[in-house]
Amino acid sequence: MGGYTGEELTAIFLMQGFSGLSLFCVFLLMALGLAIIFGQMGVINMAHGEFLTLGAYITYLTSYLASDVWPFLFDYYFPVAIILAFLGTFILGYLVERFLIRFLYNRPLDTLLATWGLGLILQQIFRSLFGPREKSVVMPDWLMGSYQATDMVDIPLNGLMVVAITILLTIGVFILLYKSRWGIKVRATTQNRTMANAAGINTDRVDRLTFALGCGIAGVAGAAFTTIASTGPTTGSLYIVDTFLVVVFGGAASLLGTVASAFGIAQAQSILSFFLSGSMAKVITLMTVVIILMFRPQGLFASKVRR
């Protein structure tokens, strides 16, 4: 790293840190849903990326409707789009659980294959409906521009928006899982299905809602995603391998671990990519994660659930 003064290095870390922050948000938004589905239910949902893509396309459609059909609503479409994206993916997730996942609970490896197939089909549907080219949403004025923190630092507003959504969603998931009655039911089902059943919890229903909720969160993630990047049919699947690594690295059932590992992986990757090529930064980061996982398979924050 010769040739950089300490001051410059600090500036580099700051700048790359900001760009890492948006990668962190994408990872975390996707990982939140996965952490629920994989961490709590033990189901591998390889189609998770497609749920994100679906949320993004729903947001795109909403923005399109708002700008072309009801221009007076345009400024306010984004919150509506988030709700619609959540509902759309929630319903699809519910149906997928009802007709596919339900039959495969004791066969996680088979779930993996089936959801991969589902992902392929969804991708092709997106390609047929929206075309292979990437779509960008038209953003309302209040999301454009940037916030001038200091002379040097310039934070784009849409980036801030994504960070805000990520924080809110993370807090929401935390409260839902650890502070609500529903969360108690979910955790009870995870820890001991038979006993949960005996205690009067309708575990089938809990499963269905847990899965649908995980998918719904992916939908919200998709809506947030549209503000920082454009959406193509394979957008979500680009992140799926990384995201699974994030969840496993964090320790599957630990929400805090997921946040920490998403942050670590995203920041490492983005800071390294300043010094190396982008691909080498990714290779080194992922390689490190894989090697750490080989020594510590339970991840950063080991869950206390007996498996």
Place this chain on the structure above:
Amino acid sequence: MSTQSVVKASWMDKFGGRGKLIQILIIAILILGVLPMVADIFRLNLYGKYLTYAFVAAGLVLCWGYGGILSLGQGIFFGLGGYGMAMFLKLEASSPENTAIQSTPGIPDFMDWNQITELPWFWEPFHSFPLTILLILTVPAFFAFVIGYAMFKRRVGGVYFAIITQAIASIMTILIIGQQGYTGGINGITDLRTLMGWSIQTDFAQYVLYFACGIALILCLLVGQYILNSRYGQLLIAMRDQEDRVRFSGYDVANIKIFVFVAASVFSAIGGAFFTLQVGFMSPSFVGTVASIEMVIFCAVGGRLSLIGAAYGAFLVNLAKSSLSESFPQLWVVAMGALFIAVVMLFPRGLAGLVSDYATPVRDRLLGLFNRKPPAPKADAPKPESARLQKRDGVSIGSAQETH
């Protein structure tokens, strides 16, 4: 065949009995006799390409179907084998005379384009053909051993293993694409013409390579059949169904898993090497996550519990893929997705399961008409342990009848 002595029969049992050997004979006749007669050389070369995937599928039967270890990274080993062969062929194609117009003659063209002036050290061994063959077999085995040792000794398995192997496949693709100067990047290693001075592009050469690939596949199937019917194969099944019990009986479960994973990786690497020879290039698209998971589906369609079925599966899925994707590219993606779901939901034992459920009873009845005595097919496969195929983390296929 019916007059064979008892001594001979025990020899056959090492490969799963007479029935299995007859099935292998049938597939050998199909590959080495029927296909070359009905197909022209262009088609036959394509079929040869499909057969290279049968190596991978057979390896997956060993480690996934029998070992319960789903590897989503078989493309890594396929790629290591394929790239090993491609590096040898590329060096031969880049002799100083052939590359005289480059600024550095004697190195592969893509290195020259990337301003590399010296052959990297890891390319050096690939000047020698025996060394290349050795590396094609040992490098994937070594990688598989390291991955397997690290994971299985710590009792990582099931979905974690699948996710981590998938991540490694993804890393390997990024690495190959990123290090263009050393690996040929996204285009891969192309323009491969001769094998030790012998052109691999003529019709005759393609026939020879096809037959070599077919014979190697039959040998691999026999080896796989031998492994499964050895004492070790019984342990493998026992471990998949009741891992703890095997562990408590004093076996090191990790070693069994490592062995089967290494065997599967070597199978894949052999397939990869034949792929390069027959197709004439190697690229990262045959290494990555998508390619690797497709290899799993070849195995699943054929039947994850049948080596021979997996070979048929690899061939048929690829045949369907190229004929469908030529005419309806969009339909193919949907069909592939549907295949993933259907094979899991509707016929988890694949084609081999369908055959043993529907075709075998019919065959036995027909044979019974001639023999007028009860057929004795039950002798050809040891079945007691397969009656219950429930596994803690996955492969529950739950039916008494199945093929070894």
